[in-house]
Amino acid sequence: MNTPNISAVILAAGKGTRMKSDKAKVLHELFFKPMLHHVLDTVSATDVGHMAVIVGHQRERVLASLAEPPASYTFSPVIQEEQLGTGHAVLCAESACASFDLVMILCGDTPLIRPETLQAMIDQHLASKTVLSLMTTVLDDPFGYGRIISNSQGGVVEIVEQKDATPEQQAIQEINAGIYLVDREFLFSTLQQVGTDNSQGEVYLTDIVSIATEQGHQVEKFVHRPAIDVLGVNSRVELAQAHNELQIRHNQKVMLSGVSMYSPESILIAPDCQIGQDVTLHAGVQITGASVIGKKAEIASGALLHNCQIGAGAVIGAHAVLRNCTVEEGEQVKPLACCL
Structure with a gap:
């Protein structure tokens, strides 16, 4: 053809x-x-x-x-x-x-x-x-x-x-x-x-x-x-529904690449982020910018990461807020930590 x-x-x-x-x-x-x-x-x-x-x-x-x-x-x-x-x-x-x-x-x-x-x-x-x-x-x-x-x-x-x-x-x-x-x-x-x-x-x-x-x-x-x-977005309600659909589609691709997610409907990952195999993401995690998450890292509930480099096996505590940060391999970040 x-x-x-x-x-x-x-x-x-x-x-x-x-x-x-x-x-x-x-x-x-x-x-x-x-x-x-x-x-x-x-x-x-x-x-x-x-x-x-x-x-x-x-x-x-x-x-x-x-x-x-x-x-x-x-x-x-x-x-x-x-x-x-x-x-x-x-x-x-x-x-x-x-x-x-x-x-x-x-x-x-x-x-x-x-x-x-x-x-x-x-x-x-x-x-x-x-x-x-x-x-x-x-x-x-x-x-x-x-x-x-x-x-x-x-x-x-x-x-x-x-x-x-x-x-x-x-x-x-x-x-x-x-x-x-x-x-x-x-x-x-x-x-x-x-x-x-x-x-x-x-x-x-x-x-x-x-x-x-x-x-x-x-x-x-x-x-x-x-x-x-194929339906159009005509209201703020439909905008939110469309956002959720794209979020779930992307999370499905990430999970199929070897990433575990708890409550994937609550997890937001920007398309430019790289998530390694055997990473575990808990509910409410947001990973944005061009963040890179190394293999076997664990991100606890509610953590927010933007433009971060997270080493393999690192653990990020619950509700930590990290921006433009580097976390070394195997390092543990305490819950509620803030790095801006």
Whole structure:
């Protein structure tokens, strides 16, 4: 299979009113970086060859965050002067995507999406030879999400929003995850046809599905479970849930490398830390910065370590607070010790 020529369009222009914040939604941090950075990291780990980031609200701050170390993203910034809907946002990226065959569209508020999920969608799309693939998922309570209307062949016929859905359609649990992979020429020619005759006066990206169907195209769906991977972050509650999910994912990797954790849901380890084999971490431990923990060390409950070098076999007492410290091999640090 030939390597696809794909540009990703990442929607990051909105304000995010439900966050109740003066800060743009995509700049809210979880698991050590803004949520938009998590999305760019994921896209960068796939066969996507180019990224266009649509910015609008607080665009100077959003673009500055993508240029600040350690961020080193290569992307094309695209300005959406007025927030006139998702379809309009994608239209703004037409020039940035001009030299690509396919366009992947996703939102900058989906920090839990995994590279392997996007790559599997790309592979399925290329095999199907369709003009449009749409990611879907299934929710026990789909209230508020666009429902997927499918045909007898399993293709997507239409996306019906909550407010427009009949009682029968509202009972559908398969929903639009908001991630698309589209033939570039079809995408931009179709968006030119989408009007703004709706209650919001906006260009709806979802309209490209019904237009594709009307033109006789089979719209493929890529169904992904679990749903949490693809859902957006729209509130502080969902931000905390997403942070916890990334924390647990990282801790699982650390444990599989040979580290013991008691109450891993309470342990926070920054991605740049190195934890040796047979280390034991007790509840409430936080290890941040670029800390290195040597083999067979033990970190007692509630200890906080930042940019520390901990020797093999060392023991750090409960609730010790260490910053920029070196602990020698086999050394014991008393509980409540403080080294700043």
